[in-house]
Amino acid sequence: MIKPADLPDKLPLFPLPGALLLPRARLPLHIFEPRYLQMLEDAFKTPERLIGMVQPRALPPGHPTGRPEDLPLPRRLNAIGCAGRVTAMSETEDGRYMITLTGISRFRVLSEVEGFTPYLRAAVDWSGFGRDLGRTEADPGFDRAAFLGLLRRFFDNEQLATDWETLKDAEDELLLNSLSMLLPFEPEEKQALLEAPDLVTRRETLVTLIEFALRAGGDGEELLQ
Template structure:
């Protein structure tokens, strides 16, 4: 387990639109671009083995992209190499962070100085959501999955602990990158669940409106 004292001041940053990592959750990644292969090789040589996931932020009216300020760092906890030199890895979410400065250097990938202040809860035990009413939430989720033609193991979802359920759905549901960022930045599990419900309800209403227009 990584403690606050073990967290480095500078980490490599992997920008990937729509890919959300949350503390205490796991994100599988397929690494094949040369710059990210170099990032992984360098990361595996460090004691912390941390990679910072981050969402790029589109600037209206411009083709330029910047990065959101807040991301989540994950520790490489599993990896395997394919015959053609690609990697399949798993990042285990450790803590969110705030970028304070992008670091330029000789590496082909991006690094950033980061602050971990304000995210101490991420390093603690799993969160509870005492206001979570599971039955109406699952009913809403079934409607959403049916509207999108999505399949899942409903028994496993029903039995999952609150944090695992809410965070897994936040990571896996097909929301826009900006919506994923809102889920990441939610200050508590209850707030993330409320945001998730709002996004699902909006998606269901939007689907109904589109059907009426056709």
């Protein structure tokens, strides 16, 4: 269990659009680029084994080079990411790694750390995300039956399949966070789910995104209120 005092003031960053990690959730990743193989090796030299997942920002309209790396770090990345601890790793025969990150806490990117690493490092601020290190969250007002009915229409609309019995029995946080991470939303929509201050707000955001997708897909049935 990582305590607030154990959180470092600097993190290696893995910018990846559309990849969402949430506290207490698990994210599988395929690591093969040399700079990120180095990042993984360096992370294992630290007691926390933390990697910061963060989404790149979209380039501003009319940007002259079209290269995100030409922007300063705070404008290149979203301000808020989530740190994950490497909790599983396997190596392929050709030197790539399959790892699992377990979400620990969200953070705010402050500034780039200059140095000689081939990957980004940033000074980060953990304040404001104290609940991430606490107990599993619940959603007392969660109408699971209505939500699953809405979700079933979304899955039909998107031609997705799932194990509905597992969804029906999953704990509130596991269900809502897993769907937030896995459903095919745009990066800015994933960012809104990440930045939701609590589980209730994340569920409300998730419902809004599903309803919007159904409207865009021509589903004319009455939506969840």
